[in-house]
Amino acid sequence: MAAGTVSVPSRVLLLSLAFLAAAGTAAALSTKYYDKRCPALQPTVRFAVARAVAADTNAGAAVLRLFFHDCFVNGCDASVLLDDGAAPGEKGAGPNANSLRGYEVIDAAKAAVEAACPGAVSCADVLALAARDAVSLLGGPSWNVRLGRRDARAASRDAANANLPGPGSGLPALVAAFRAKGLSARDMTALSGAHTVGRARCATFRARASAGAAGGGEAINGTFAAELREACGGADGALVPLDAVTPDAFDNGYFRGLVERRGLLHSDQELFSGGSQDTLVRRYARDGAAFAADFAKAMVRMGNLAPAPGTPLEVRVSCRRPN
Numbered sequence: 001m002a003a004g005t006v007s008v009p010s011r012v013l014l015l016s017l018a019f020l021a022a023a024g025t026a027a028a029l030s031t032k033y034y035d036k037r038c039p040a041l042q043p044t045v046r047f048a049v050a051r052a053v054a055a056d057t058n059a060g061a062a063v064l065r066l067f068f069h070d071c072f073v074n075g076c077d078a079s080v081l082l083d084d085g086a087a088p089g090e091k092g093a094g095p096n097a098n099s100l101r102g103y104e105v106i107d108a109a110k111a112a113v114e115a116a117c118p119g120a121v122s123c124a125d126v127l128a129l130a131a132r133d134a135v136s137l138l139g140g141p142s143w144n145v146r147l148g149r150r151d152a153r154a155a156s157r158d159a160a161n162a163n164l165p166g167p168g169s170g171l172p173a174l175v176a177a178f179r180a181k182g183l184s185a186r187d188m189t190a191l192s193g194a195h196t197v198g199r200a201r202c203a204t205f206r207a208r209a210s211a212g213a214a215g216g217g218e219a220i221n222g223t224f225a226a227e228l229r230e231a232c233g234g235a236d237g238a239l240v241p242l243d244a245v246t247p248d249a250f251d252n253g254y255f256r257g258l259v260e261r262r263g264l265l266h267s268d269q270e271l272f273s274g275g276s277q278d279t280l281v282r283r284y285a286r287d288g289a290a291f292a293a294d295f296a297k298a299m300v301r302m303g304n305l306a307p308a309p310g311t312p313l314e315v316r317v318s319c320r321r322p323n
C-alpha cells in the first residue's frame with residue numbers, strides 16, 4: 001500500500017476509535033490504565049479508605065453508595081461530587097440531600113493521589129477504586145477495577161431526581177430502573193445486597209413499620225416492625241442499620257434478613273415478596289459465596305456505565321469543582 005493511504009478496514013478502525021474517544025465510552029476502560037501513569041494509585045486510595053473506615057465503620061457504606069449514585073446519573077463521571085455551581089448540583093437532589101455522605105473520604109483519597117500523580121487520575125476512577133476497597137475492607141469480595149474514566153464538568157439535579165429509585169419502589173419499578181441502565185434483574189438483586197452495610201433514616205421506612213403495625217399488607221415481621229417503631233420514635237433523622245442481622249459486615253446477612261421479612265426498606269423487602277427474585281434471594285441467603293461473586297460482577301457492570309456521547313469531560317483536580 002502506498003504511504004499516506006489508509007486501507008478500508010483501517011479507516012473503519014480509525015473511525016471507530018475516533019467515535020469511542022469522542023463518546024468517552026466504557027470500551028476504553030482498562031485495568032492497566034494507570035500502570036505507567038500512576039503506579040502508586042491503588043495503594044494510595046486503599047490507604048485513604050482504610051483510614052476513613054478505621055475512624056468510622058460507616059464511611060465504607062457511604063463511599064459504596066456514592067459510587068451507585070454517581071454511576072446511575074449520567075454514567076460514572078464523578079458528577080455527584082460536584083458542589084453546586086452555576087446550576088444546582090446532584091448533592092441537593094431528593095435522594096441525596098441530607099442523606100448521601102462520605103464526600104470528604106473521596107476528597108482525602110484524591111488529595112493523596114494528586115500528591116503522588118498530579119493531574120493524572122480522575123475523581124470518577126478514585127471513586128470506583130474507593131468503592132471496591134470499601135467493600136473488601138468490610139469483609140466483602142474484591143475485583144479488578146477497569147479504569148480510564150473522565151470527570152464531568154457539570155452535574156444535573158434533574159437527572160439525579162429522575163434516575164435514582166426510591167425506597168417506596170415496587171419490584172417492577174426496581175427492575176425497570178436497572179434495566180434502563182442495561183443491568184438485569186439479577187444484577188439489581190445482587191447490587192441491592194450493598195444494603196448489607198450502612199444505615200437509613202427513619203423517614204425512609206416509617207410507612208413500612210407503621211403498615212406492619214396495622215397489618216396493612218406490608219410483608220414485615222411483626223416483632224421487627226415494633227422494634228423499628230421503638231427505634232424511631234418521632235425522629236425522622238434517626239439512623240437504623242439496613243441489615244439487622246450483621247449491620248457492619250459485608251456478607252449475606254441482608255438476604256437472610258429478607259427471608260425473615262426483616263428488610264428495612266419497602267424496596268428491600270420487594271425482592272422477597274412472592275415475586276421473580278425470591279429464588280435468587282433464597283440462594284444468596286444460603287450461599288454467601290454466590291452473592292459475593294455476583295455482586296463483584298455486577299459492580300464491574302455498573303462501573304461501566306458511561307456518560308452520553310458528547311458530554312464535556314476532563315480530569316478534575318478538585319472533585320468538588322470543574323477545573
Ligand code: HEM
Binds near residue numbers: 065168188265267
Ligand atoms: C435498588 C434500589 C435502591 C434503593 C431504592 C435504595 C435506597 C436507599 C435508601 C433510601 C437508603 C437510606 C438513605 C437515607 O436514609 O438517608 C440507602 C442507603 C444505602 N444504599 Fe441504597 N438503594 C438502592 C440500591 C443501592 C445500590 C445498588 C447500592 C450500591 C451498590 C446501594 C448502597 C447503599 C448503601 C451502602 C447505603 C447506606 C449508606 C450510608 O450508611 O451512608 N443502594 N439506599
